[in-house]
Amino acid sequence: MKKILKYGFIAFLVIGGLFAAAYFVKSNAKSPVVYETETPFTASIEQKTVATGKVIPEDEVNIKPQISGIIEKIYLEEGDKVKAGALIAKVKVVPNEQTLNSARGRVRNAQISLNNSKIEYDRNKTLFDRGVVSSQDFNNIKLAYDQAKQELENAQSDLRIIREGSAGGSSIANTNIRATVSGTVLEIPVKEGDQVIQSNNFNDGTTIATIADLGKMIFEGKVDEAEVGKLKIGMPLKISLGAIQNKEFDAELKFVAPKGNEEQGAVQFKIEGDVYLDEDFFIRAGYSANASLVLEKKEDIMVIKEALLQFDKETDKPYVEVEVGDQKFERKDIEIGISDGINVEIVSGLTKEDKVKVWNKTEPVKNETADNQ
Structure with a gap:
C-alpha cells in the first residue's frame, strides 16, 4: 500500500511538472521577428534653426524735460500718433528755495554795484x-558802468529762469514738452502731479514719453554659439508672431553680435533683422516672435530616414544594416551629411539599390484577453 502511494505521488509530481513546463513555454513563446527594409531615395534637405526673441521698433526716442518741476498737464495718451513738435505735456516750475535765495542775492548785489557805478559815471x-578828466579815464569809468548794467541784467535773467523756467519771462520754451520725432506714443510713464528732473551731465532725467515709428520694425533674438558661425548678413528670415496666427513675415538678417553672453550654461549671440511688414496687420512693439533661419540647403541628394541609423558604441560612428539574403543583414559603415531631423544625407557607403534594415521596429502589443478567449 505504501509503494502504491509513493509511486502515485511521484507520478503526480511528474505530471504537474509537465503541465507547468507546457504553460511556461506557451506563455513565453514569441513569433519570430520579421524585419522590414527601406531603400535610399532622393530628396531635398533644409537644415534650419529657430531663434526666439521679439519684434521691436528700430528706433525709440525718450522725451525728457529741459527743466525740473511738476507735471501740470498731459495732452496725449499712449497709442496716439504724433508729429515732431506736437505738445505732449506741460511742466510747472517749482524752484529750489536755496537756489532762489542765492539768485535774489545776486540781483541785489548787482543793483548795488550798478548804483555805485552810475554815481561815479555821472560825476x-x-x-x-x-575838460577836467581825460578821455581815457572817462572811457574806463563808462566801461565799468556798462558792465555793471550787464551784470544786473544777467542776474535778473537767472532769477527769471529759476522762477519761471525761461529768461524771457515766459516759460513756454522750456516748460512745454514737445515731441522731437514723428511716430506713435508707446509709453507715458508719468502722470499729472509727478515730479520730474531735467536731463543733465549727472542725471539722465525723467522720461515723459517714449515715441517710435511702428512702420520700421526689427526682430531681436538670440542664437546658440553652435549655429552662429553659419549665419551671414543678408540671410532671409521667416518671422512668426505669437499674437498673429498662421502668418509669416519676411525679414533680412542685418546684425550678428561679435560677443556672446552666457545664459544658463550656454553662450548666446544677439541677432537683429529688418522685418518687412504687411499693411493688413498691425504690429505692436514687444510682440514675442520666432525667426526661422535656413542654415544650409541641399537639393536632389540621396537620403534615408534618420531612424534607420545606428551608432557604434565605441567610436560613435554611424552605420546601417543592409540585407544580403532572406532576413540576413550585415553592417555597413556610412558617412552622413546634413539632417533635418527626419531625413539624413548619405555621403558615402550606400547605393539606391541597398535594402536598409528597419532595426528599431516595435512589435504590436497582443490582446491577452482576446487570446484567452
Missing part, C-alpha cells in the same frame, strides 16, 4: 564835459 561825465 566823471560832468568833469569830462568840462
Whole structure:
C-alpha cells in the first residue's frame, strides 16, 4: 500500500511538472521577428534653426524735460500718433528755495554795484564835459558802468529762469514738452502731479514719453554659439508672431553680435533683422516672435530616414544594416551629411539599390484577453 502511494505521488509530481513546463513555454513563446527594409531615395534637405526673441521698433526716442518741476498737464495718451513738435505735456516750475535765495542775492548785489557805478559815471561825465578828466579815464569809468548794467541784467535773467523756467519771462520754451520725432506714443510713464528732473551731465532725467515709428520694425533674438558661425548678413528670415496666427513675415538678417553672453550654461549671440511688414496687420512693439533661419540647403541628394541609423558604441560612428539574403543583414559603415531631423544625407557607403534594415521596429502589443478567449 505504501509503494502504491509513493509511486502515485511521484507520478503526480511528474505530471504537474509537465503541465507547468507546457504553460511556461506557451506563455513565453514569441513569433519570430520579421524585419522590414527601406531603400535610399532622393530628396531635398533644409537644415534650419529657430531663434526666439521679439519684434521691436528700430528706433525709440525718450522725451525728457529741459527743466525740473511738476507735471501740470498731459495732452496725449499712449497709442496716439504724433508729429515732431506736437505738445505732449506741460511742466510747472517749482524752484529750489536755496537756489532762489542765492539768485535774489545776486540781483541785489548787482543793483548795488550798478548804483555805485552810475554815481561815479555821472560825476566823471560832468568833469569830462568840462575838460577836467581825460578821455581815457572817462572811457574806463563808462566801461565799468556798462558792465555793471550787464551784470544786473544777467542776474535778473537767472532769477527769471529759476522762477519761471525761461529768461524771457515766459516759460513756454522750456516748460512745454514737445515731441522731437514723428511716430506713435508707446509709453507715458508719468502722470499729472509727478515730479520730474531735467536731463543733465549727472542725471539722465525723467522720461515723459517714449515715441517710435511702428512702420520700421526689427526682430531681436538670440542664437546658440553652435549655429552662429553659419549665419551671414543678408540671410532671409521667416518671422512668426505669437499674437498673429498662421502668418509669416519676411525679414533680412542685418546684425550678428561679435560677443556672446552666457545664459544658463550656454553662450548666446544677439541677432537683429529688418522685418518687412504687411499693411493688413498691425504690429505692436514687444510682440514675442520666432525667426526661422535656413542654415544650409541641399537639393536632389540621396537620403534615408534618420531612424534607420545606428551608432557604434565605441567610436560613435554611424552605420546601417543592409540585407544580403532572406532576413540576413550585415553592417555597413556610412558617412552622413546634413539632417533635418527626419531625413539624413548619405555621403558615402550606400547605393539606391541597398535594402536598409528597419532595426528599431516595435512589435504590436497582443490582446491577452482576446487570446484567452
